[in-house]
Amino acid sequence: MIHVEEVAKSFQGKEILRNVSFNADRGEVVGLLGPNGAGKTTIIRLLNGVISADSGTIRVDGLDPHTNGNDIRKIVGVVTESAGLYPEMSGRENLLFFAKLYNCEDRSRIEWLLELLGLDKYSDKPVGVYSTGMKKRLAIAKAVLHDPALLFLDEPTNGLDPDGIQDVIGYLRTLNKEQGTTILICSHILYQLEEVCSSYVFLEKGRIIERGTLSELDARYVDEVILHVDTGLRTSDNEAAGYSYTVVGENKLQFRLPSKGHIPELLRSILSESWVHSAQIMNNNLEALYFEVRRRSDES
């Protein structure tokens, strides 16, 4: 669905992207990770054909964004970092206007989206008085108005409260599962991405430093397992089953194990002497991997 190969882009003499290559298959949800200024928004704009690459190849659904931009824009929905809505117009008026541009003036769908995203009670109020979260939800409604095959989301959950984040992530997951929508999502809030993304692209200073699924990244970057065990165990030598531990909280011990395969043996040993309420691997979640990928990239 998305093919990006050796793409470079400069703006006013400043290099924004360098040799960027990645692919996204149809139905995939790809997380684009990187700090501010890494080039995430530039990639979304390039894929949409609103800016042109200096070199390299870009294809979206087999189309070149530079020459077939409007055909791509017809099948793509975008949520930009700034919601891009008319503050003087009401939520409903905004959706009706964009529905005309996307040739999808289905009023019942507009009403359904307003209700789905919890905006039906405020749909006649001017967007200027909406909270940041409400604007973001309206921007998502605008992006999916025409039932796009591809969604580009730039920080879609910025400004949302925890309930709003859960709702949006849940909606995106449903959209992907039920309609096979391909999604490219940029977000700083990494734990949200873990719930919805099937693979990740790590971007730093305009170049891709890593890509892969969570399990692939886990295999590449997790050399030892850091395990937190909630238990009543205490030993005089700070060891259990031959593994040393440090106390990191009340009833919480931290072990460093060579691999996940050692976890059952350790837990069996602890359970034979005390209770265990929970055990959690601390360094194989997306956030830990993100910082490890960046740390190793900085070192190399």
Place this chain on the structure above:
Amino acid sequence: MNRKHVMAIASKDMKLIWKSSKVWIGLIILPLIMGVIIPAAAILVGRSISMEDMNGGMGLLKLIDEIPFEGVGGPLTIHQKLISFIVNFMLPPLFMLIPVTNAMMIAVNSFVGEKESRTLESLMLAPLSIRDLFAGKLLASFIPSYAAALGSFLLCGIVVNLLAYPLFQHLVFPSMNWIVLMLWVIPAFTLTAILFSVLVSARSKSFQEAQQVAGVIVLPIVGLLIGQATGVLLISLAIMGIIGAVLMGVNLGLLAWIAKMNQRDQLFESQIQ
């Protein structure tokens, strides 16, 4: 050209005019001042002023006396000549300020407003051609400005005829000058104001900045007004025909310039950070 897209942009922009007081006030106030209050005041003064009071304006009286007013039948009194001069020579440049100022304000608000509210990015990301975007905005600036001028023309006609009738015993408005002004010069100048404002807006970061720069578009009207009052350039049908033709030429040049902005990627990079 996608007519549905053009109309969507135009109707959205026209709706937004009524939500921006800095724009719609001009659409109401200017026609009232230029089309009703000033013509009424000028005719009332022209009717009642005595020639002794005009001592300071002997040059003007001499000028008025020399103008061959046609089509009103019989020799005119100096009061009739004065009012004819006001209606046919002094009011038209003032009247031109109505559509030109409004068109400038609407066009600047429309383009810079999209940048300020960051909605231009949403439009560029939509399957909307740049040509349709410009066409919609041009239409949204032209229709209300010209409508305000037409409305004002009607009001002005009523006021002028009502107030001038006791002196002339027949209708004095509109003369052929006014017809040509309304159908040829004003549409051309309104278009010039819009196209000029589009170019200025593309290079401005804020509404105020664009408004100040685009404001120079009214300078030719001020020049015309001075030309009329001093007799340097009296508007005849031929001169109005030439002015309209020159403006249309300028419009073609401005359109060609704006057409260079038709590249989406260049427009996006120059307008959106």
